Amino acid sequence: MSNIEDRGYANPEMLVDTEWVAEHLNDSNVRIIESNEDPLLYSSGHIGGAVEVDWTRDLNDPIKRDYLHRDAFEALTSRLGISQETTLVFYGDKNNWWATYAAWVFQLFGHQNVRIMDGGRIKWLKEGRPLSKEVPSYPATTYAGPPRDDSTVRSFRHEVMTHVQRGGKLIDVRSPEEFNGTRLHMEAYPNEGALRGGHIPGARSVPWAKAIDAEDGTFLPADQLRDLYENGADVHPDEDIVVYCRIGERSSHTWFVLKYLLGFTKVKNYDGSWTEWGNLVGAPIEK
Amino acid sequence: MIPPKLQEFLDDLHLFPDRAERIQALISLGEEFENPSTTELPRTPQGRVPGCESEVFVSSSPRPDGTLDYRFAVDNPQGISAMALARILMAGLSGAPLDQVQEVSDDLVYTVFGRELSMGKSLGLTGMVRMAKFEASRAI
Structure with a gap:
């Protein structure tokens, strides 16, 4: 790479x-x-x-x-x-x-x-670089950070519902089988399943690992990422985008790719994801 | 009844109530694991442990007394958890009565690694336990 x-x-x-x-x-x-x-x-x-x-x-x-x-x-x-x-x-x-x-x-x-x-x-x-078993210890710091602010990078279910009703765009980063509802959970993760299969209406399927070069595990170049997301999934840098998976971890990978590697300014991670949406009474679902 | 040799491993691990010490003990077990060559343990689809992200394969061979020797291959240099469990299962189950092996609980994984194991990791490791039990069931 x-x-x-x-x-x-x-x-x-x-x-x-x-x-x-x-x-x-x-x-x-x-x-x-x-x-x-x-x-x-x-x-x-x-x-x-x-x-x-x-x-x-x-x-x-x-x-x-x-x-x-x-x-x-x-x-x-x-x-x-x-x-x-x-x-x-x-x-x-x-x-x-x-x-x-x-x-x-x-x-x-x-x-x-x-x-x-x-x-x-x-x-x-x-690359043959060395590893260490020594657990380092650093002087404790006093970290006076701001209160947690979920508003800029995190999306909650009521916000996703509004997003869907407005015809907003979403990226579903799960496997194609999870996306189309033939599988209710990721292979080997049955307890993180849901009562219903499918995807959030309007979502496009782009499995998270497609952003990775299979040879060395690095991120793909921007032109290939743009082809994957902008041409392949019709999402663009100035749009409101919600990404999701099962519990919000795989989608944090895609969130990083869209926000930082491609410069999407309004992308949020819905960490409730399918374990919430697929179990939510009355939530609309597409297959 | 838990096979006595397997129980010995569990008793040894219980000597480490501190999580960090238990992790070190498990790493030591994993580092003792010697991965067999493909000649020694052919990697067949039938022997592949389902649900395990590391490429893990199991096989068994009969002993004269009717029990089995269990063997694992872990084709992932980062599969340290799988290596540790393979070491425990190979030493803990080999030579044990087949009915005892069949009765080993899938929760063995939690007993060994603790409840803080992630869902995916625990299920992959549980697959190793189930495959060893399957080998025993085929031999009966």
């Missing part, structure tokens, strides 16, 4: 390559953060100096279905030695699926100084 700056992205600074990370391992203004689905992976070896954000323990409210609130976020950032000025570089397994999810949650608290390491953990490994 070509250099990031040669791929025509709207915001190329949102991506860093593995070499950049290797050169900034000891940069006190940068915090490298690994976020995986596999809970053993970070402890089995990670980029030297990287801390872990565990999506199950660190990002969610422990009781209700919601994300952490301001106090918990400030405790998390303090524990990780992060200030409001720190540049955060997320990376992880599964083509950065969980890394973009974590980056999206951080944006709820206004921390926009985030980057994604292009290619994720597997690219770092394939």
Whole structure:
């Protein structure tokens, strides 16, 4: 894959390559953060100096279905030695699926100084770069961030309903089988299913992983992404767009692609997604 | 009844009530896993563990006493959880009475890894347990 700056992205600074990370391992203004689905992976070896954000323990409210609130976020950032000025570089397994999810949650608290390491953990490994088992410790910080603001990057079901009634555009990033309703859940995720199959009316199907180069796990160049989304799904940078999947994690990957790589200004992630919509009494569904 | 060798693994893991220590113990088990070559364990569609994102395959061979030796292949260098579970199942189930293997609960995955395992990961690992039980059922 070509250099990031040669791929025509709207915001190329949102991506860093593995070499950049290797050169900034000891940069006190940068915090490298690994976020995986596999809970053993970070402890089995990670980029030297990287801390872990565990999506199950660190990002969610422990009781209700919601994300952490301001106090918990400030405790998390303090524990990780992060200030409001720190540049955060997320990376992880599964083509950065969980890394973009974590980056999206951080944006709820206004921390926009985030980057994604292009290619994720597997690219770092394939390049033969070293891993460390040492868990770093950084001086605790006092992070006085703004209250959580869901209004700019998150969409709730009543907003999605209004969006649908207005004929707004949506991207469904699940598998084609989930989109057309022949499967009620993602393969291997039966407990995250729904009582009804199909998709939100008006949604176009663009599985999230199509934005990734299958060879090295990096993001596709902008012209290929534009072809995928603008030509293939008829969504455009100045439009209101809602992206969704099952619980909002795969769609955070597409949210990142649309917002930062293609420069869509009004894209939101509906994290209620199909586990909410497909179980919602009376919600309109297309197949 | 849980096969005694499997119970030994569970007892050992219970010695680590701290999550971080348990993770380290599981990583150590995963690192002990030696992935068999394709000659040693052919990767067949019938032997592939469904629902497991790592490419995991299972096979078994009979012992003279009628029990089985269970073997796993994990074709994913990042599949550390699958490797740890493979190590536990191979050592914990091989040589155990087939009816005991069949009665192993799918919840073994939660007993080993804890409830904080993600849905996808737990179901993939559960597939490994089910495939080992299926091997036992075929041998009866």
